[in-house]
Amino acid sequence: MNKRDFENTLTVFKREFLAYFNSPVLYVIVVIFLLASQGFTFFFSRILDSDDVSLATRFFVWHPWIYTVLAPAVGMRLWSEEHRLGTIELLMTMPVSPWQAILGKFFAAAVVWAIALALTFTVAMTVGYLGDPDSGPIISGYVASYLYAMACLAVTSAISAFTRSQVVCFIISVAFCLVIALIGDPGITQAIVNAVPNGFEWLVRFVSYFSFMDHFFEMTKGIFVLRDVLYFVSVIVTALLVTDLGLRSKRA
Amino acid sequence: MIQVKNLRKEFGTKVAVEDVSFRVEKGEVLGFLGPNGAGKSTTMRMVTGYFRPTSGSVSLGGIDMLEEPEKAKQLLGYLPENAPLYSDMTVVSFLGFCAEMRGIYGAAKIKAIDRVLDMCFLEKVRNQSVDTLSKGYRHRTCFAQSIIHDPEVLILDEPTDGLDPNQKHEVRGMIKRMGQNKAIIFSTHILEEVDAACSRAMIIDRGKVVADGTPEQLKKLVPGCNSLDEVFRSITRSETAKKAE
Numbered sequence: 001m002n003k004r005d006f007e008n009t010l011t012v013f014k015r016e017f018l019a020y021f022n023s024p025v026l027y028v029i030v031v032i033f034l035l036a037s038q039g040f041t042f043f044f045s046r047i048l049d050s051d052d053v054s055l056a057t058r059f060f061v062w063h064p065w066i067y068t069v070l071a072p073a074v075g076m077r078l079w080s081e082e083h084r085l086g087t088i089e090l091l092m093t094m095p096v097s098p099w100q101a102i103l104g105k106f107f108a109a110a111v112v113w114a115i116a117l118a119l120t121f122t123v124a125m126t127v128g129y130l131g132d133p134d135s136g137p138i139i140s141g142y143v144a145s146y147l148y149a150m151a152c153l154a155v156t157s158a159i160s161a162f163t164r165s166q167v168v169c170f171i172i173s174v175a176f177c178l179v180i181a182l183i184g185d186p187g188i189t190q191a192i193v194n195a196v197p198n199g200f201e202w203l204v205r206f207v208s209y210f211s212f213m214d215h216f217f218e219m220t221k222g223i224f225v226l227r228d229v230l231y232f233v234s235v236i237v238t239a240l241l242v243t244d245l246g247l248r249s250k251r252a
Numbered sequence: 253m254i255q256v257k258n259l260r261k262e263f264g265t266k267v268a269v270e271d272v273s274f275r276v277e278k279g280e281v282l283g284f285l286g287p288n289g290a291g292k293s294t295t296m297r298m299v300t301g302y303f304r305p306t307s308g309s310v311s312l313g314g315i316d317m318l319e320e321p322e323k324a325k326q327l328l329g330y331l332p333e334n335a336p337l338y339s340d341m342t343v344v345s346f347l348g349f350c351a352e353m354r355g356i357y358g359a360a361k362i363k364a365i366d367r368v369l370d371m372c373f374l375e376k377v378r379n380q381s382v383d384t385l386s387k388g389y390r391h392r393t394c395f396a397q398s399i400i401h402d403p404e405v406l407i408l409d410e411p412t413d414g415l416d417p418n419q420k421h422e423v424r425g426m427i428k429r430m431g432q433n434k435a436i437i438f439s440t441h442i443l444e445e446v447d448a449a450c451s452r453a454m455i456i457d458r459g460k461v462v463a464d465g466t467p468e469q470l471k472k473l474v475p476g477c478n479s480l481d482e483v484f485r486s487i488t489r490s491e492t493a494k495k496a497e
Contacts, residue, residue, distance in 0.1 A: 004355065011352040015338070022340045086336030090397070093300040093332075094353045095325040252304055 008096045012104025013111075016078075020112050029073050030116045036066050037120055047127070054133065056220040059123050060141045064181050064216060067152045072173035074113060075156030076166045078105050079243070083164035083250065092251065102243050106157055113149050117142065137222030144219030147232035148212055152177045154239035161246025184211025253278050253405055253435035254299065259308035261294050261459075268294045270459040272308075276452075278404070281431035283450035283467075284439035287488050291459040292439040293333055296409050299437065300330045312405050326354070329403035331411055335394035337382045343369075343393050344378050347400055354401040368396040371426065387414045395423070399430070406430065408438035412445060424449045443480045453480075457488045 020026045041047050045058035082088040091101055127133050156173040163169050182188050189208045193201050215228040254276040261269040269291040276282045284292045297303040299310050301317045310317040315324040338346055351361045369375050372392040377385060391414055412420045427436060427449045446453045446467050453470055455463040463470055470483055477483045
């Protein structure tokens with residue numbers, strides 16, 4: 001990446017980042033995220049009543065479900081809004097490559113989410129104050145949580161490239177994130193295995209490997225494996241490639 | 253400056269533009285005329301590199317748009333139809349964004365913004381949010397964006413659409429002035445504009461070029477017609493009638 005490429009990406013990033021803070025949607029999403037993540041931890045998981053200060057089973061465990069709804073809410077404007085306003089035509093006739101624009105926009109949403117996730121530091125402080133937790137699992141938990149959010153965001157970015165309606169993008173993205181979370185749930189996988197005819201169990205198990213969940217839980221347990229990180233990175237890269245494809249198809 | 257060869261665009265089975273070729277040199281203002289749906293916008297979108305042609309080639313200043321799009325787009329300013337803008341920005345921040353995308357930073361950026369604010373009479377609304385602007389101001393903001401880097405090639409899709417008569421007059425004057433050292437293509441439905449601003453005009457109908465020449469030449473194209481208006485109607489209607497037969 002030469003200097004000019006970097007500057008273009010940065011310019012797109014800056015515009016998109018400031019646009020987030022100019023709209024009330026972001027503040028609503030962040031507040032709901034904080035209420036949900038802390039509410040689930042303190043009221044549903046009753047973290048204070050337990051002797052267990054591990055965040056994996058009481059804090060991070062909720063994140064996939066929260067991201068299933070909130071990551072699409074953050075990402076739905078990325079390209080849908082460009083299509084709706086028609087500004088895509090300006091952006092794509094400026095001397096930038098589609099990739100500079102795709103990355104600039106994705107990074108803007110990514111940094112926004114980093115800020116939201118960082119604001120949950122109070123939970124980590126609480127367990128640090130009450131007990132003596134291992135910092136390793138907390139750090140890898142945060143990395144896992146962030147990667148999960150980024151994967152959902154990248155998927156939303158891809159879907160938003162195909163539609164001018166934020167609502168359509170939101171609904172399809174939520175459905176997609178929900179399915180990809182559910183297929184990894186052992187209970188659900190087992191139910192499907194029981195339902196399908198004999199001989200197809202392998203197919204169900206195979207599909208469930210693609211779920212975000214297994215990789216996510218491995219990491220929150222503090223088992224920081226390159227394989228899981230690579231899994232999420234490859235999901236993100238694939239989704240961004242599909243975003244490029246979507247933008248091309250609109251211009252073809 | 254602008255060279256278009258055998259441009260063709262299909263959307264599914266529908267042919268929107270068929271074998272359009274033309275050249276526009278520096279110092280020329282080419283008016284694009286044609287009924288609605290004739291393929292004017294589609295042609296312009298291909299020239300700007302937004303649409304990929306089904307076949308044919310576009311080059312700006314000798315640089316091929318399909319092979320080196322980013323380099324070719326450096327030379328280009330474009331005002332799309334309906335003047336799209338990012339609604340959450342102010343006029344100045346929007347123009348600043350467009351300047352940076354063109355590689356203009358710092359003091360040069362401030363100078364470029366001031367220049368186009370002045371040229372497009374936007375000084376009054378410089379810090380206003382784009383959302384709250386009237387149609388005329390929105391249009392001029394988008395027009396300002398297209399000339400912020402003083403491009404050699406300017407492509408304007410209905411630049412006078414939605415403006416009041418004074419503003420129309422002003423924009424035509426501006427196009428004519430800028431046309432002295434740029435290659436400009438603009439599309440319009442308003443035929444007086446051709447007389448007022450163009451050095452050459454092209455009539456497109458059903459995706460094909462049906463007439464090309466100076467406004468004077470076009471007027472003489474059809475015997476018995478002495479205004480551009482009559483020529484336009486007779487050419488495009490006869491084409492429509494031919495198709496129907």
